[in-house]
Amino acid sequence: MRELTQPAVAARPGPPSVDAQRRAARWDLLVELAVTGAGVAGIVLLLLMIVFVVREALPLVLDPVQREQASLAKLLLPQPWRDGHAPALLWNPTSKVPKVSVWPLVIGTLKVTGVALAVAAPAGVAAALFTSEFAPSRLRTWVKPTIELLAGIPSVVLGSFALMTLASALQSAFGFDFRLNALVAGLAMSLAIVPVIYTLSDDALRAVPHTYREAALALGATRWETAFRVVLPAAAPGVLGALVLGVGRAVGETMIVLMASGNAALVSANLAEPTRTVSATIAAEMGEVVMGSTHASLLFLLGAILFVFNLVLNVTAGAWVRARLARREGAPS
Amino acid sequence: MTLGARFALGRLFERLTALAAALIVLALGVVLVDVLRDGVGVVSWRFFVDEPGAGPTEGGIFPAIFGTVALTLVMTIIVMPLGVGAALYLHEYASPTSRLAGLARAAVHHLAGVPSIVYGLFGLGFFVHALGGALDAATGQALKWAQPGLLWAACTLAVLTLPTVIVATEEALRAVPSEVRLASLALGATRAQTLGRVVLPAAAPGILTAAVLAVSRGAGEVAPVLLTGVASWLPDLPGSLSSQFMHLGFHAYVLATQSPDVDAARPALAGTVAALLVLTFLLNLVAIVLRARLRRGMEAS
The missing domain is CATH 1.20.5 (Single alpha-helices involved in coiled-coils or other helix-helix interfaces)
Structure with missing residues (x-):
């Protein structure tokens, strides 16, 4: 009241x-x-x-001792390592005479990334073509979120899947001498990057104006010809961006290769041999390193290389995509 | 080529693309089934709540769960204000032609592409050595903050998840119709009042999605915490922000690669991996559902 x-x-x-x-x-x-x-x-x-x-x-450049231990020649050129053996590219920074060639690590990274991309790129782009061009819309509405779930699996889970299950399965199927090798790590890595490639490719394909499809179909192209020869080229910038992001992810991914690659720093093209990547080297060796040592500086150098590589990849791909998109929209490039 | 042949070939290729999609979904299924099948036998209530036994392969994983939760909690407290603030700046305050906003956008874009192990190096170099060292010098302590610990690991993960939070929050802000902002401003509210009483409440579900995404990403990342504070074997729970801690993902890595007897470690490994997977998976599922709702709402309006 x-x-x-x-x-x-x-x-x-x-x-x-x-x-x-x-x-x-x-x-x-x-x-x-x-x-x-x-x-x-x-x-x-x-x-x-x-x-x-x-x-x-920075001490690798500024500190005279470190400059001597990890000179450019030692980083990049074959070094004598044992009497009676030819000079070789070796990574073993904790041995009595540190061996600091970056090539075994770079080659390892390229091998694993190559395998991952060789599997994930065709699979991801084809799956994107399927969901954006061919699949009935009901199917699409659950296929896309399902594949996106794959992206949410932590890499350490994929790593232990590769280590425990995939490695044994591949070894019994192909009879590898080494259970853990570049192929196992690369295949596990493809699981990590395929959702990235798929999702972004699907977005790019869907962004192609419908008039493109209608024009192609009206000219008598089949559904496949329309998708593959008209829509896919029109979406090429976005698809390329997806692949670049996949490469970036694969190069930087750490836990999968740390667990599944065998971690032997070898200069070899053989995918069935163990291999060691740049990222896994940082993760594996940082824990035991003496701060302030040449070894520690080297690991930060590897990190800087990864950082710069990804930056350059992003910038160039971004510029290329923008230029191509501008051309597609008909703007003067 | 005859028309019939062209259609037949087209259908063949169409089926191949369907096969690719099916293979990816199948691979996801295989990983899930494999991990969960091994894990289910091990996982019990005791496994989650028990202290570890005499060695890492015995007993439960409670300290690892506690460490992961504590880590992601501190991370969320750090990243959410920063990320939401940055998204508000980019979407609500900066003019579309602002060079500063363009730079900020580019920086966030690049941060998203930096490998997680480099975040670890950054955390070690900046948070642990530089900031921790400065803190120790200022407080006159020796090696309290200048070594890896919970706070620094959480800070590192906060930087790592910052792009996720910004992108997801911006999407949430985009879903708020501009009319409600204009209406609020027209009624005489200041920009800050409009933000606090109109825009943020309307964007709240989307911001929640951002937080969930960040937590699920942060909980699964191992490489950055590897260098900034995780311990492989530490039965005591972390007592302060400077303590080291155990972590589910790192525990799985240790069990899988560092145990002297791999077969003895198998059950504990399977249980740990299953626990981590279920945790991040549930979080992701929540985020995907929330996000789908948000997008549907956006299309409807």
Whole structure:
């Protein structure tokens, strides 16, 4: 009953007082500053990342001892390692005479990435063609989320699947001398990158204007010819972007190769031999390294190489995709 | 080529693409069944809540679960304000032609492409050595903060998941119709009031999705925490932000590769991997469902 005794006017808020308006304005400014700060954080973090990864690798250039232990020649050229043997490319930074050739690691990374891409690229793009061009829409609505679920499997789970199950299955099927090898790691890696390639390719194919398909079909092309010779080329920039992202993921992926590749730093083209990648080397050796040693600097150098590789890959692919897209839209390029 | 042959060939290739899609789904199924089949036999209530026994292969995995949860919790507390703030800046405050916003967008894009092991190196170089060292020097302690620990690992994962949060939050903000913003501003609300009382409440489900995605990504990442604070064998739960901790993913890695007797470690490994998979999988499922709802809502409006 008390409400009735109160004047009705009091229930309606009057205009805010000058004080309240000032407060609101101050808040407004504060929020804008905070939000802008958060927005800039990404730039700051990226710069910090460059600075701090490079800073820890810098002694390789500045420190005379480290410069001697890991000279450019030792990093890149074959080195004598034992009397009576030809100079070789070896990675064994903890031996008495550290051997610091980066080639075994780079080759290992290329092998695993190559296998992963050889499997995941055709499978991912074909599956994307299926869901965007051929599949009934009901099927599409559950195939896409299902494949996206695959992307959510932690790489350590894929790694232990490869280590425990896939490696044994492949060995009994093909009779490999080594249970863990580049092929096992590459196949497990393809599971990690196929959802990336599939999802982005599917998005790119769906973004192709419907008029393209209608025109091709009206000219008498079959459904497959329309998809493969009209829609796929039109979506090429996006599909290429998907492949590039897949490569980037494969090159940087650590746990799968650490667990399934056998981790022997060999210079060899044989996929059935154990192999060691750049990323796995950092993960495996960082734990035991003495901070400030040449070895530690080398591992940060490997990290800097991975970082720069991904940056260059992203930038060039991004530029290419933008140029191609601009041409497709008919804008002067 | 006759028309019939062209159609037949087309149908053949169409079937091949269907086969590719089926193979990918099948591969997912094989991994799931393999991991869960081995794991289900081991997993019991005791396995989750028990302290480990005499060695890593005995007893339960409670410290690893606790460590993972504590890690992702601290990570979420750090990344959400930063990520949501950055998305608000990019979507609500910056003008479309702003060069700063363009740079920020590019930086986030590149951060998303940085390999996770490089995040680990960054965490070690920046958080542990530089920040931790400075903290120790400022507080006069020796090697409290300047060594790997829970806080630094969480910070590293927060940087790693920042792009995920920003992208997902921006999508949520896009789903809020601009009319409600204009209406709020027209009624005399300031920009901050519009954000706090109109935009953020409307975008809340999407922001929740962002958090879930970040947690599921962060819980599964091992490479960054490898260098910034994880311990392979530590029955004591982490007592402070500077303690080391156990982690489900790292525990699985240790069991799979470092145990002297692989066969003895198998059951514990299967259980740990199954626990990690179920955890991240459920989180992902939640995110996918939330996101599908959000997108449907967006198309409807």
